[in-house]
């Protein structure tokens with residue numbers, strides 16, 4: 186019998202293995218697996234490495250070979266039981282001869298949803314679920330949200346001065362944060378499905394919004410502009426054939442964007458919301474594309490609407506040791522805001538760490 190604390194240590198290791206797939210496996214979940222032999226020694230490990238690729242259990246059981254017989258499979262997610270892009274993992278688990286499966290969490294994916302665990306139990310394998318479940322759910326929160334709501338996980342990011350401004354009163358914002366913080370933002374972009382900005386940011390900053398250097402995935406660049414009054418000449422439009430650009434605009438105004446469409450941008454007309462394009466319609470469309478993680482980079486108008494709508498799940502904020510002053514300088518979050526401090530959004534799992542000369546603050550919306 187393997188002691189509980191050993192199993193927990195191995196599950197934490199499996200979760201760390203799973204996280205190696207971040208940015209490469211979505212819209213699949215990140216999964217890690219460890220195989221222990223009869224004595225509790227690790228004889229195989231693996232993780233889901235890329236979308237379309239083999240699942241974690243397959244790598245781990247192959248590595249273990251005959252040593253898996255009578256042993257234990259520690260896995261961060263319920264093994265699948267359907268023919269998807271790969272054969273069912275439950276077949277591989279049963280073939281391996283493991284006696285016990287310890288899973289962190291069940292998989293709510295409709296074609297699995299407890300079916301994998303049931304097949305194993307019926308075949309006489311001892312199955313335990315729930316070890317390190319909170320960590321496993323945190324790791325795959327974006328996957329779980331997309332399954333549950335059809336909407337991607339929304340990251341909100343901004344870089345601000347010590348006096349809480351993302352640009353000066355003349356809208357100058359190059360650069361607020363230092364090199365290390367900008368490197369981190371590029372790293373973040375390179376593992377997400379889309380980077381969103383409002384029209385104001387395109388107008389004032391003319392950003393490229395690519396990940397440089399590239400990461401495991403190429404995020405689509407998304408502009409939200411109800412009016413459709415976007416500049417004719419800008420980097421996004423000029424590069425729309427190289428890296429996807431999607432423009433969400435109000436139904437009726439898409440004719441203003443025929444030039445953008447001719448240059449390769451995808452123009453999508455959506456119904457209006459309270460403050461421009463309906464953000465729920467934007468996120469629903471991104472979810473239909475099976476985008477799992479999207480990043481809202483600003484500016485104040487768009488971030489304000491996202492926060493007013495309670496649509497942000499995770500926050501990345503860089504604070505630079507600079508002061509610009511001026512009541513007209515741009516704050517990070519516009520929108521209506523709340524009237525009472527008691528109603529302020531209070532981030533969970535909030536952490537702060539140095540990022541070059543800046544400070545990187547990270548946290549989650551409550552309940553996210």
Ligand SMILES: NC(=O)c1ccc[n+]([C@@H]2O[C@H](COP(=O)([O-])OP(=O)(O)OC[C@H]3O[C@@H](n4cnc5c(N)ncnc54)[C@H](OP(=O)(O)O)[C@@H]3O)[C@@H](O)[C@H]2O)c1
Nearest residue numbers: 344358383384385386411412461462483484485486487490
């Ligand atoms: N330091 C940083 O991290 C950072 C990052 C990004 C931007 N910035 C700065 O932020 C400033 C731009 O901010 P901003 O507030 O002027 O512009 P913004 O937030 O980039 O864009 C706002 C515009 O987005 C469009 N929009 C469409 N639907 C919307 C909705 N539901 N909610 C809100 N907006 C919607 C509207 O344009 P239409 O009128 O076309 O509908 C609106 O005017 C710039 O000075 C830039 O330098 C700083």
